[in-house]
Amino acid sequence: MAVPSRRSVFLLLAAMLSVLSVGAGAWLFWLSGARHLLLVGGLMLGLTVLTWIWWRRLPGDS
Amino acid sequence: MAYDGAMLLASIVLFIPILAIAAILHLILRKLRFVPAGWAGVPGYALVAFGGYALLFLGSALQMLVLNPANLQKEYLGRAYGTPLALRSYEHSGFQDPADEWHYLLDETDLAALKRSCIVQPPVAKGPEPCVLYADRDERWFAEVWLEGNELRMIDGLH
Numbered sequence: 001m002a003v004p005s006r007r008s009v010f011l012l013l014a015a016m017l018s019v020l021s022v023g024a025g026a027w028l029f030w031l032s033g034a035r036h037l038l039l040v041g042g043l044m045l046g047l048t049v050l051t052w053i054w055w056r057r058l059p060g061d062s
Numbered sequence: 063m064a065y066d067g068a069m070l071l072a073s074i075v076l077f078i079p080i081l082a083i084a085a086i087l088h089l090i091l092r093k094l095r096f097v098p099a100g101w102a103g104v105p106g107y108a109l110v111a112f113g114g115y116a117l118l119f120l121g122s123a124l125q126m127l128v129l130n131p132a133n134l135q136k137e138y139l140g141r142a143y144g145t146p147l148a149l150r151s152y153e154h155s156g157f158q159d160p161a162d163e164w165h166y167l168l169d170e171t172d173l174a175a176l177k178r179s180c181i182v183q184p185p186v187a188k189g190p191e192p193c194v195l196y197a198d199r200d201e202r203w204f205a206e207v208w209l210e211g212n213e214l215r216m217i218d219g220l221h
Contacts, residue, residue, distance in 0.1 A: 010096040014109045021116040028123055032152045034065040036073075037119040044112040051105040058098055 011052050018044035065126075065154040069119060076118065084111040127152060131164045134218050138196040138207050143172045144214050161204075161219020168214050176209060 004012070021041025028034050088107045091097045097106035128146050135142040144166025151165040168176070180193035195214075196207040205218040 006094065006096045007098065010091065010106065010109075014113060017113055017116055021120060024120055024123055028065075028127070028152075031127070031149060032065055032154070034069070034154075036066050036069045037116075037123060040112060040115050040119055044109065044116055047105060047109055047112060051109060054102060054105065055098065058102055 007055050007058075011048060011055070014044065014048045014051075018042075018048055021045075064156065065152075067157070068154060068160070069122060072118065072122070073115065080114040080118070081111060084114050126154065126162065130162070130218075131216065134205070134216060135207075138205065138216070139176075143168060143176065144216070150213065156219060159220040161217060161221075163215065163217040166214040166216075168209075168212055172214075173209070173212055176214065180209070 018041050021037055022045060023041075025035075025038030025041045029038050084107060088097060088103070088110050091106065091110070092099060092103055097103045127149060131144065131149075132142040135144060144164065148166045148168065149164060150167050151163075153163045155161050155163070176195060177193060179195060181195065181197065193209040194206065195209065196205065198205055199221070202220055203218075204221050205216075207214070207216045209215070
């Protein structure tokens, strides 16, 4: 089994945190109409995807 | 909407500390090669900073939607009847005198148990009145817990 690179581990953690934020943010928005957590989670998720696209073109680090 | 405003204020106040902690974490992560050096590392820094804000907001949501109402219910009612999954509405209001209001959908068993301990019993002839379970205030603080339909409603704040 291939060992994930350190960059992949970092991006995986970022993706997990952003998905958690989007989920909790959606719940918060449904309860109170507050958008801040949904906004930060969404921005972070988008940035994680763009960073993953950029970093996969870089030379490997594993 | 006031909850967004309160978190915006917290974001502004904590802007420098979060960016500073993110910079230190980013340096450590770069040293450990979790983040590439050079320009390619910049989005890594942004992700760490966003992560800081996400953790701040998640912590606040946990506090406001789970921990605080559970503790207040235990204090006012003896146990937490309204669980996070039964929460149907939350409202944060006020700036210098903040107040929080939670609405929980209760099951029939809990509803029947709580109806037996109303402070003000609804009079039969006058139509429905809220069943107040707890009400207290002092010069600065106020709190009230009541039943409305099949909902448990609780407000706690400053005035």
